[in-house]
Amino acid sequence: MRVTCSNCHKGFVIPDERLPMGKKIAFPCPACKGTIELDLRTTSARNDGQRTQKKQDDSLTGQALKKKILRHMKDLPPIPQTILKARDVMANPDSDFKELANLFETDQAIAAKILKLANSPYYGYSGKITSIQRASVILGHRTLVELLTVIGTAGLLGNKLVGYWLDSGALWKHSLAVAFGSKIIASKTEPALSNDAFTSGLIHDVGKLILDQYIKERWELFEKFMVDGEHTFLDAEKKILDLDHAEVASEVCKSWNIPEPLTVAIRYHHHPSQSNGSELAYIVHVADAIAMMTGLGLGIDGTLYQMDDKAMEFLNLREENLNDIMGKVLEAVQKISE
Numbered sequence: 001m002r003v004t005c006s007n008c009h010k011g012f013v014i015p016d017e018r019l020p021m022g023k024k025i026a027f028p029c030p031a032c033k034g035t036i037e038l039d040l041r042t043t044s045a046r047n048d049g050q051r052t053q054k055k056q057d058d059s060l061t062g063q064a065l066k067k068k069i070l071r072h073m074k075d076l077p078p079i080p081q082t083i084l085k086a087r088d089v090m091a092n093p094d095s096d097f098k099e100l101a102n103l104f105e106t107d108q109a110i111a112a113k114i115l116k117l118a119n120s121p122y123y124g125y126s127g128k129i130t131s132i133q134r135a136s137v138i139l140g141h142r143t144l145v146e147l148l149t150v151i152g153t154a155g156l157l158g159n160k161l162v163g164y165w166l167d168s169g170a171l172w173k174h175s176l177a178v179a180f181g182s183k184i185i186a187s188k189t190e191p192a193l194s195n196d197a198f199t200s201g202l203i204h205d206v207g208k209l210i211l212d213q214y215i216k217e218r219w220e221l222f223e224k225f226m227v228d229g230e231h232t233f234l235d236a237e238k239k240i241l242d243l244d245h246a247e248v249a250s251e252v253c254k255s256w257n258i259p260e261p262l263t264v265a266i267r268y269h270h271h272p273s274q275s276n277g278s279e280l281a282y283i284v285h286v287a288d289a290i291a292m293m294t295g296l297g298l299g300i301d302g303t304l305y306q307m308d309d310k311a312m313e314f315l316n317l318r319e320e321n322l323n324d325i326m327g328k329v330l331e332a333v334q335k336i337s338e
């Protein structure tokens, strides 16, 4: 069902299977936090069979549930090996193009995607990059790493996530916005971190892919916990599932052999002050808040997003920088999506 907030007029798609048909409900708008009211009393209760099944799935809690969720992590497809190897090759300053070319010879699908993305309006070389070698010369290794990360995660992050109210492609847009935002912030504060910031930003919410199914099964508990408007969605994850999507994401990173500084940043992207001073964690955190402000790929957890009080000071950013970064992020996501 498509729902429009009467306050900010933003539209959201709520999957029918999650709506409590036959009831009147009210919940906070993910964008403006105003109240959205829905009267579903005229729609007869459906999916009774599905509800019984759901009740059975709901019964697991605490440690047993946590264990089950962490086991489920293994179902996530791995990042294509070519991408991990290419990142390794490019991280080595002595590597030459031959090594990289050999790698792509064995994975033509990825080579084709690189060329397509390299010629997108974002990089500004429309139609001029005709081979991987040219891409490597014109764009440089750093940008090639960025391209590879985008390609390696696009399929995975494009999925629809019913529990988070994210339509197909919404998490992907949000992730791109956080990746670009992180890169822009890093270029202001610590340029050497730009590439790592981009990658961390891109995969920071990967834990949602795992938790989505468990949230869907326990939607009524989430709704009850959130009803007073005082708790964040992240609090609800922790309370009901015993772990939040940032913790799950860091486990996924470990299984993908993502370097530790990135794993730490992702683990603490909602609470950077607990990261032991990880600048990357602060960068991704602020970029996440900026991405929420753009409204790109907003889901249920856009409600009550809490920015750490010290984050702006830590990164030496001012209020006016946020608007400037937001404009650049919107432009980048639009151009790369074309």
Ligand SMILES: [Fe+2]
Pocket (backbone or CB within 6 Å): 204, 205, 245, 246, 269, 270, 288
């Ligand atoms: Fe997050």
Ligand SMILES: [Fe+2]
Pocket (backbone or CB within 6 Å): 174, 178, 204, 205, 288
């Ligand atoms: Fe996020």
